[in-house]
Amino acid sequence: MGLKSALSRPLAAFVHHRYQQWMRQPVATQQRVLTSITSEADRTAFGRDHDFPSIASHADLVRQVPIRDYEALVPYFNRVKAGEADVLWPGRPLYLAKTSGTTSGAKYIPITSASIPNHINGARDALLHYVHETGKSQFLDGKLIFLSGSPELEKVNGVPTGRLSGIANHHVPTYLRRNQMPSYATNCIEDWEAKLECIVDETLTERMTLISGIPPWVQMYFDRIRERTGKLVKDVFPDFNLFVYGGVNFEPYRAKLFESIGRPVDSIELFPASEGFFAFQDQPGNPGLLLLLDAGIYYEFIPIEQFFELNPPRLSLADVELDKQYALIINNNAGLWGYSIGDTVRFVSKDPYRIVVSGRVKHFLSAFGEHVIGEEVEQTLREAMTQYPEVEVVEFTVAPRISNDASEPSQHEWLVEFARPPQDAAAFAAALDAGLRRRNVYYDDLLRGNILAPLRLTALQPGAFQRYMKSQGKLGGQNKVPRLSNDRQLADGLLIAS
Structure with a gap:
């Protein structure tokens, strides 16, 4: 030693x-x-x-x-x-x-x-x-x-x-x-x-x-x-x-x-x-x-479901509950006061x-009213990878795919760069869909009502995320890929990079 x-x-x-x-x-x-x-x-x-x-x-x-x-x-x-x-x-x-x-x-x-x-x-x-x-x-x-x-x-x-x-x-x-x-x-x-x-x-x-x-x-x-x-x-x-x-x-x-x-x-x-x-x-x-x-x-904590209200409740540490999602607010000796850092936390x-x-306050997917958060998609992916152990993922993100055809429902699109893809892509996509439905009742309701179709799984070419991040000047360092988006900017950029 x-x-x-x-x-x-x-x-x-x-x-x-x-x-x-x-x-x-x-x-x-x-x-x-x-x-x-x-x-x-x-x-x-x-x-x-x-x-x-x-x-x-x-x-x-x-x-x-x-x-x-x-x-x-x-x-x-x-x-x-x-x-x-x-x-x-x-x-x-x-x-x-x-x-x-x-x-x-x-x-x-x-x-x-x-x-x-x-x-x-x-x-x-x-x-x-x-x-x-x-x-x-x-x-x-x-x-x-x-x-x-x-x-x-x-x-x-x-x-x-x-x-x-x-x-x-x-x-x-x-x-x-x-x-x-x-x-x-x-x-x-x-x-x-x-x-x-x-x-x-x-x-x-x-x-x-x-x-x-x-x-x-x-x-x-x-x-x-x-x-x-x-x-x-x-x-x-x-x-x-x-x-x-x-x-x-x-x-x-x-x-x-x-x-x-x-x-x-x-x-x-x-x-x-x-x-x-x-x-x-x-x-x-x-x-x-x-x-x-x-x-x-x-620290202060705002229940995430009330974050966008005009005067949301602000809880002190003494008031928080386990397993609830909170937006994190800080006041500190750097001079940040009532400052929303943009992250969400859950007490365990x-x-x-x-x-x-x-997750992130602004990184959620609610293009159809489902309000899916980052933790839900990450847990869903982890569960599906457990069911299909051959799968290895490099990076992924989820975006809405809005249909212009009234006869064809809109859907979520999961854009995934695989290190090792699933042997049965359709079954893997179904596992993702089932996992997200269990975690998010609003998403489940939208599928039950045929407002949304089951998700689309899009496998990207190797290096797609790196090429996209490089094109945005965000390769390396502390830069991170958003897990969720409410528009197609990131998704379409990745498809071009792929």
């Missing part, structure tokens, strides 16, 4: 003990966070506009601060971006995390000196909880790869700005720097395919023990390894035993990923975003992610509070 792995064990025990303290008082911990962050920000422009000194409870917060998304907060964000101080949080931000995908163009999310520890410590503590729970720490003595965006930052009115993963790269602890892969120069390559080739060059002969990244991009890395060597990943990296991931549900990728590796490996799921690091898998094998309640973030435990990430 090396020095790093040996020293990690007492540190892991210390961190675990510290977590237990706030886990025993979750609601009181959240109240302390609310009091702390609103009092800290009461002299900011936002704090004055929303009378922060009067906020002492969740009810006060609901009364004083409306729910907003990025577009609704753009006037404040633009002032921050322009260099103004004391707008959303005291002073100026330490960084601006740049993301894409809104109607306002690029988003610039502030990261402050108060909030940066949440991003860094969340990932660290996830690894330390794994060490504490399993006793396995040897991975810290090998090479660790983090497939991420470029760490090169630009200055926007004097504030360093870039992708969150690039910003986090500057805060990798010194004791892990020697273990970190790829090199800084390789990490700065913008073109994902060129970058991937250099990553393979640098890692092929190294003792890799931990690999981290979004599953579809890790799969591309594994595919390149196999193309170069003709070997399974386990034979190239025999000491690789820990996979860390986040951003998408792992299950649709699990079979192909493990087939590429050649054996199962332990995994840790994270729930990071530019707006904050919210949760991580604290117990191996437990799908629930521990919600971080003492990290400068005060309240002692402690653990969640699963179930």
